[in-house]
Amino acid sequence: MKPITLYKKLFAKFGSQNWWPVTDSGQAKPTYKKRKKLSNQQRFEIMVGAILTQNTSWSNVMKAIEKLNKAKSLSIESIASMNEKKLAELIHSCIYFNQKAKYLKGFAKYLQKKYDGNLNKLFKKPVKELRKELLSLKGIGNETADSMLLYAGGKPVFMVDAYTKRIVNRLWKKEINNYVEVQGFFESQLKKDSALFNEFHALLVELAKQYCTKSKPFCSKCFLKKDCLFGLEN
DNA sequence: TACCAGGTCCTCG
């Protein structure tokens, strides 16, 4: 099965996922919703969420975002100047909160220093160059950088996570652990389209949560069973 | 109880 075929089947099954969930003005909780355009505030929120969600369930990230919103602290200036312990308290629901507080603060300071806190300036940079730059920051690895580029910047970068790797390795019976390799697998076979990449990744997450779970996957009732080299054996 | 969740850094060979 080709990646685009997988995409179509996933979309037919699950429909639009409306990623990435963000907070609308006047609200405190992020929601999944189709939005024409993201505000810079929302783009920053996505980048913060990308760091918070490292090895963390979204429900725990949501609690932290909500706290930051209520404390009126979800801004570049606020995070850049906040006491690290105070910040760690606000994001306490996310595992590794001390570490992440450090990462967030460093990231906000970098945005201030290098881009005057202006995300438009940041995303004007050529993607390749920007990706390298983000990767040089503490706390931003491949997945975090790509989720920022794709979901906050609208760049056509295929985002890979543990779910993506699991699905690729099962569906096509591969054994790829390397991030860039998995990314290349998709990017080389798909049109470089940010809307497609956006939806595709969200759909993969849904598949992984509902059927292709880590232990005890639900192969027998999975709608992809016949297309899946793992499913055929299970 | 143990395992999982939208990882990254550091160190060592």
Next chain:
DNA sequence: CGAGGACATGGT
């Protein structure tokens, strides 16, 4: 390079 440990919540 890649393996292995540190980081240290909340839900099931």
